[in-house]
Amino acid sequence: MPHRLSDRHLSVLALAGVVIALGWILPNAYFLRIATLVWIFALATLGLTVLIGQAGQVSLGQAGFLGVGAYAAAILPTRYGLPPLATPFVGAFVSGALAFLVGRPILRLKGHYLAIATLGLGFLISLVLTNEVGWTGGPDGMQVPRPVVFGVSLSQPSTWYWISAASLLIGAWLVLNLDGTTTGRAFRALRDSEVGASVMGIDVSRMKLRAFVLAAVYASVAGSLLGLSNGFVTPDQSSFLQSVELVTMSVLGGAHSVVGAILGSAMLVLLPQVLTVMQDYETLVLGAIVVVVMIFLPSGLVPALVDLTKRLTR
Amino acid sequence: MLEVSGASGGYGPIQVIHDLSVSVDKAELVALVGSNGAGKTTLLRAISGLQPLTGGEIRLDGEPIGHLPAHLRVARGLAHVPEGRQVFGPLSVEDNLRLGAYLNRSDNVSRKRDRVFDLFPALAEKRRAAAGSLSGGQQQMLAIGRALMSSPRVLMLDEPSMGLAPNLVDTILDTVGQLARDGMAILLVEQNAVAALRIAARGYVIETGRITQADNSGALLRDERLRAAYLGE
Numbered sequence: 001m002p003h004r005l006s007d008r009h010l011s012v013l014a015l016a017g018v019v020i021a022l023g024w025i026l027p028n029a030y031f032l033r034i035a036t037l038v039w040i041f042a043l044a045t046l047g048l049t050v051l052i053g054q055a056g057q058v059s060l061g062q063a064g065f066l067g068v069g070a071y072a073a074a075i076l077p078t079r080y081g082l083p084p085l086a087t088p089f090v091g092a093f094v095s096g097a098l099a100f101l102v103g104r105p106i107l108r109l110k111g112h113y114l115a116i117a118t119l120g121l122g123f124l125i126s127l128v129l130t131n132e133v134g135w136t137g138g139p140d141g142m143q144v145p146r147p148v149v150f151g152v153s154l155s156q157p158s159t160w161y162w163i164s165a166a167s168l169l170i171g172a173w174l175v176l177n178l179d180g181t182t183t184g185r186a187f188r189a190l191r192d193s194e195v196g197a198s199v200m201g202i203d204v205s206r207m208k209l210r211a212f213v214l215a216a217v218y219a220s221v222a223g224s225l226l227g228l229s230n231g232f233v234t235p236d237q238s239s240f241l242q243s244v245e246l247v248t249m250s251v252l253g254g255a256h257s258v259v260g261a262i263l264g265s266a267m268l269v270l271l272p273q274v275l276t277v278m279q280d281y282e283t284l285v286l287g288a289i290v291v292v293v294m295i296f297l298p299s300g301l302v303p304a305l306v307d308l309t310k311r312l313t314r
Numbered sequence: 315m316l317e318v319s320g321a322s323g324g325y326g327p328i329q330v331i332h333d334l335s336v337s338v339d340k341a342e343l344v345a346l347v348g349s350n351g352a353g354k355t356t357l358l359r360a361i362s363g364l365q366p367l368t369g370g371e372i373r374l375d376g377e378p379i380g381h382l383p384a385h386l387r388v389a390r391g392l393a394h395v396p397e398g399r400q401v402f403g404p405l406s407v408e409d410n411l412r413l414g415a416y417l418n419r420s421d422n423v424s425r426k427r428d429r430v431f432d433l434f435p436a437l438a439e440k441r442r443a444a445a446g447s448l449s450g451g452q453q454q455m456l457a458i459g460r461a462l463m464s465s466p467r468v469l470m471l472d473e474p475s476m477g478l479a480p481n482l483v484d485t486i487l488d489t490v491g492q493l494a495r496d497g498m499a500i501l502l503v504e505q506n507a508v509a510a511l512r513i514a515a516r517g518y519v520i521e522t523g524r525i526t527q528a529d530n531s532g533a534l535l536r537d538e539r540l541r542a543a544y545l546g547e
Contacts, residue, residue, distance in 0.1 A: 182412075182416065182419060185405070185409055185412065185413050186413065186416065188402065188404070188405060189402050189405070189413050192401075192402040192403055192404065192405070193400040193401075193402060195364060195396050195400050196396065196400030196401065196402060197413075198362075198363075198364060198384045198385065199362055199364070199384065199388065199393070199394040199395075199396055199400070199461070200388065200413050200414055200416050200417075200460070200464070201384075201385045201388030201389060201416050201417035201464060202385060202413075202416055203383070203385045204384075204385075
């Protein structure tokens with residue numbers, strides 16, 4: 001369908017415009033770092049856009065894969081001498097393989113049961129990262145070596161801004177392209193009716209597994225970028241709270257919307273920074289904002305905005 | 315074409331169907347009638363692989379298919395229009411139909427889609443509308459049309475008349491009859507026994523998971539006991 005095609009390209013182009021503009025406008029390293037965090041968490045959330053928003057499967061253990069990616073960036077270069085820039089790929093492979101192995105039995109479950117099982121998986125990964133002190137440095141975390149390209153160490157905030165932004169653009173483009181494909185339609189069929197999907201000849205368990213592996217890979221790459229750009233990883237990045245935050249980002253922005261994933265991540269990264277002026281009440285106000293948005297805009301920010309513009313232009 | 319012999323099964327420890335045997339030939343419309351909870355839906359779900367059998371055999375063209383997962387049975391030419399239609403609500407009518415052709419995308423999908431639109435012109439008008447916004451009758455047409463997109467040789471329909479206005483029931487059942495005359499093997503499950511038996515060549519009566527009568531539909535429609543029990547006379 002031609003109109004969809006142009007929509008797709010427009011979204012990526014608009015996003016690229018925003019990314020480039022911000023890269024020029026943002027005045028100092030602090031803002032660049034914050035924006036980098038937004039792009040990285042948006043990338044992780046995009047995996048959930050496919051898994052939760054399109055395929056309708058919940059994961060409360062997504063931070064586990066974020067942790068695998070982050071620690072891949074820390075452990076592989078220090079212990080095995082791998083070049084740091086190769087670690088996002090190796091980490092993605094490990095996360096994908098782990099999701100594939102664990103996904104088969106877990107994805108037989110539905111709804112709450114699936115949520116609890118993925119939560120357990122996240123906990124297990126988090127526990128391993130916290131307790132295998134000899135490998136991971138334990139609760140104190142671990143230093144991530146800076147990649148060196150042509151004798152230049154990549155430690156500038158602006159460098160990581162561009163790397164994470166480019167990763168996000170590629171990730172967003174892939175998810176947007178999924179929309180018009182048979183696989184994309186099969187994901188949405190799965191969400192609407194598993195029985196319906198099954199009698200269409202869709203291999204339901206295989207499609208679920210595919211979405212789960214894809215989401216794990218997205219989270220893992222984001223985790224690696226997080227480690228590489230911070231120069232440091234801690235087990236907190238794989239914690240249950242982090243998993244919940246990722247799901248919140250996805251649902252807040254609009255679970256099946258690519259732009260929603262980015263907006264949701266932006267809100268949850270930026271609001272705490274803005275709300276620091278509230279001091280002790282920071283978390284309280286953040287929580288209240290999230291609750292209010294979900295009560296009044298249950299389908300998320302972006303779908304609500306799209307509805308509004310449609311109504312206004314009619 | 316489709317033969318089920320000695321099928322038993324149910325949900326967990328509860329056995330719903332007992333030793334059921336049913337067969338449908340090419341270009342034959344067979345009705346399976348019975349009251350609510352008799353096991354009709356369970357039998358269809360077992361045939362299409364949505365739930366396992368504890369005993370018995372299912373053959374398609376003489377080949378056993380009972381061991382295959384649901385999606386591979388679709389690939390063999392078995393289509394199931396499930397209870398409650400199960401259309402994909404947020405997706406458009408066209409996307410629903412396209413998903414019906416999920417397994418044979420190489421065939422001319424738009425030609426098959428046009429054939430569905432010929433069969434159900436109401437769908438053609440709504441091709442871009444979300445399936446969830448259609449009326450009950452249109453959703454049923456879409457569910458049948460979607461099943462036809464896999465070019466099935468055997469079509470199983472679960473209560474296509476449920477919740478529909480009488481004139482729509484006639485429209486839909488007429489089309490189903492037409493499909494059988496065109497060569498498809500059809501197994502039609504209905505609570506609306508009169509309507510189903512009128513278009514069917516043969517019928518089975520199922521009670522508490524067992525076949526209690528099997529005859530040509532004319533004979534079943536004349537049967538006194540059956541009239542009293544199911545036809546409300």
